Amino acid sequence: MLLHIDLQDFKTHSGYTCHLHVTYQLFGEPLGTAPVVLVNHALTGNSSITGENGWWSDLIGVDKAIDTSCYTILAMDIPGNGYDNNQNHLVLNYRAFTNSDIAKVQIALLEHLDIKKLFAIIGGSLGGQIAWELATQRPNLADHLIPIATDWKATDWVIAQCHIQDSLLNHSQKPIYDARIHAMTFYRTPASFKEKFNRTKKEASLYNIQSWLDHHGKRLSERFSIASYKLMNQLLLTADITKGKQSFNEAVSQLTAKVHLVAIDTDGLFLADEIYDTHLALQETGITSSYHEINSIHGHDAFLIEYEQLAAIVQPIFQKQLCHK
Secondary structure (H helix, E strand, O other), rough: OOEEEEEEEEOOOOOEEEEEEEEEEEHHHHHOOOOOEEEEEOOEEEEEEEEEEOOOOOOHHHHOOOEOOOOOEEEEEOOOOOOOHHHHHHHHHHHOHHHHHHHHHHHHHHHOOOOOOEEOOOOOOOOHHHHHHHHHOOOOOOEEEEEEEEOOOHHHHHHHHHHHHHHHHHHHHOOHHHHHHHHHHHHHHHHHHHHHOOEEEEOEEEEEEHHHEEEEHHHHHOOOOOHHHHHHHOOOOOOOOOOOOOOOOHHHHHOEEOOOOOOOOEOOOOHHHHHHHHHHHHHHHOEEEEEEEOOOOOHHHHOOOOOHHHHHHHHHOOOHOOOOO
């Protein structure tokens, strides 16, 4: 069930003040009876993380790696993602927002729900960036931080891709369609395309890869608003937990959570080397960090495809003996 709170006079770090309508969902055990896990969604995702239409149902559910019979699962929609289908709740001044502001919204939601401690914060891609931001803004909040296929910063490569996306979204005649089919090329890999299509054709003048890209472009155009896409792309672009700090070491200096980094060996958006460097930097600061790597030909999207590998990585963190039952 979609729940909501309203944040009146919410002020972003850039100084922009607005009204935010925040939607969220709770799954698993009743709030207050079990450890709480916060799950952050990715760019075109939403708070439906488990159940029939849940985008992480293979990972989260009864007897799954994150067992909903042992935990309370909290999932918040990034304000403006349009999941409640109310045009009045979209965020139009998207350039005023950064990931830091979304973490601030999450803190307000946690205070509203009287949640003072999280067992874990977990998220993939954009959701992982926000998880980094929340964990460093509230360094004692969570026992475990699990950023998957993501980084605490937007690298020059990520900034470049987001810049192209922003240009498409603002100048194309088919903005969502064009931005989506461009994005699908760096979410996947040449090997992934070859395995799936191998130059086969849907019809004489149309390769199956072209048809597949068309399908994704059209499907997102039907279910996602341009305002939402612009905002999510802006957030992806502006990730940086060191903003206002002297260094990465200062940003994470108070962090008490155990950090479990998950990279994908073929990820062309958030490179595994960058994530491994973060692992080394965390260890140098004395923070407990572990590095895991998913092997896949599917690139960045592997965090939504390689469930068995991902489950094997996270299940020990959510092991059964921690279950309250």
